[in-house]
Structure formats: C-alpha cells, structure tokens
Amino acid sequence: MSVSDWRARAACATREPELFFPLGATGPARVHLEDAQRVCQACGVRAECLDWAISNGVDDGVWGGLSAAQRRSMKRRADRNREAAAERR
C-alpha cells in the first residue's frame, strides 16, 4: 500500500495537524497527547501509520497512536529482542 493510499483513510485527515504534535508528555501536554491518541485508537490505518513512522525514523509527533518517546522505546525493545535472538543462533 502506498503512503497516499493509507493517508486518504486516516482518521486525522480532517483534524488540526497541531493536535498530533503535543509539546511534551506531562502536564497540559499529556492531555493534548491523550486527545491525539484517542483519534488514533479509532483509526483504520493505525498499523500502516506506525510502520511508516518507524521505517522513516520520524522522531516527533503522534503516529500510529504512539508518541515519539513510545516509538523510541518500542524500537529499543525490538532491537534488544533482535540482538538476543542473534546471540542464541
């Protein structure tokens, strides 16, 4: 699926882009982040969006329902799992 295919079906297509770029993850920004994540939870292309953000190293904003920090954490976990699997071979 090309980028334009899934973006055309994005739940955020009609929302203000600023909603998906909270300034942090604490205090009022936490509420902002959670508002964006609620939109993502109802999005039919969440997996494609998350894949795209991770594949392209996007390090800001909410993509696929995850904040940049959550995506970094997910990537670190995946890297550790890959390393552990390679060591077992």
Ligand code: SF4
């Ligand atoms: S998962 Fe969230 S950021 Fe990604 S396309 Fe859907 S609504 Fe937009």
